[in-house]
């Protein structure tokens with residue numbers, strides 16, 4: 001058992017910190033004020049190759065593991081930024097890597113690695129299916145050498161900022177299936193070709209996140225863009241869940257550390273009743289407690305990431321890490337906001353922005369109830385609720 005990061009991992013941390021210093025609080029504040037996409041930041045991370053970290057070297061990436069990828073995203077959030085603006089490439093990549101054909105990998109991966117193409121959109125969620133993904137209704141119907149896509153998706157992030165999108169669609173009607181986890185397929189949609197042929201409606205939401213409702217009305221997708229086998233798409237998506245949960249856990253850890261650091265600093269400097277507010281245990285204990293919970297969650301996150309990189313089963317650890325880290329970050333967010341008193345609500349302090357942003361991690365890309373259901377039913381073998 002070794003709790004220390006390697007020299008290479010420490011160096012990655014340092015490098016990301018250095019990049020993030022070029023994008024301080026004021027940058028993120030302004031981007032949010034404009035409701036803009038943090039294009040300069042994402043371009044910089046891409047140019048330096050960090051968003052292609054998990055792409056194997058043979059395709060031009062750095063061939064790094066989920067551990068290193070998670071450190072990259074953690075540091076973005078710890079700096080005050082938001083990795084949710086560009087994290088999808090890291091976890092959608094696995095679907096293409098594991099299940100894509102040789103030709104697809106050769107066509108897309110080198111260009112994603114070089115930054116020529118962005119794969120930041122991942123279209124799964126639908127209004128009527130919600131968390132029950134096997135109920136999605138968007139169809140992809142084979143017609144010769146094409147699939148024709150009809151239906152609608154909700155909360156699909158970065159469609160307007162991406163070149164490629166992974167789409168989960170139904171290729172066999174639900175009522176014709178014996179096994180309800182079959183009948184869905186994954187496609188690579190080239191958004192550059194689809195522009196004008198799909199309707200993208202940006203959603204006005206609580207954070208600056210660039211998420212959309214997407215409407216498909218007869219979109220043609222070449223059959224060669226089917227990933228893996230037809231009907232196996234849900235399986236492929238599930239295969240990516242552990243990586244996704246570990247990366248989200250790391251982002252939450254980054255947020256949590258940001259909140260704890262800001263709260264401890266403010267509590268030490270703000271003087272009321274003739275002494276720093278942090279001298280009062282009512283102020284310092286919630287911060288210390290949040291710190292302890294973040295550090296504990298971080299151990300589970302590294303346990304999950306290590307097992308993942310060793311190709312060991314890690315469903316339990318990945319889910320626990322996502323749950324513990326997102327809840328700990330939310331607790332830290334509350335402690336930080338409370339510590340700042342009224343100033344916690346002032347945009348210039350950035351606490352309220354991070355407070356809103358970190359709350360998302362308890363709900364998306366998967367809600368913590370569903371994470372607990374996984375632990376209860378698959379790890380603890382309790383009766384299934386769905």
Ligand SMILES: Cc1cc2nc3c(=O)[nH]c(=O)nc-3n(C[C@H](O)[C@H](O)[C@H](O)COP(=O)(O)OP(=O)(O)OC[C@H]3O[C@@H](n4cnc5c(N)ncnc54)[C@H](O)[C@@H]3O)c2cc1C
Pocket residue numbers: 121122123124125126129130131132154155156157158205209211360363364365366367368369370373385386
């Ligand atoms: C900002 C943002 C960005 C997003 N980006 C994307 C994206 O890029 N691509 C994409 O495909 N999706 C995206 N999503 C969607 C996200 O993954 C879903 O919102 C999330 O999975 C929850 O689904 P839902 O909103 O339909 O909630 P519902 O399924 O309607 O659930 C509502 C509540 O009920 C609870 N619940 C439901 N069923 C059960 C049960 N059986 N037991 C206990 N509790 C239950 C849930 O935990 C949740 O708290 C995004 C969402 C947001 C808010």
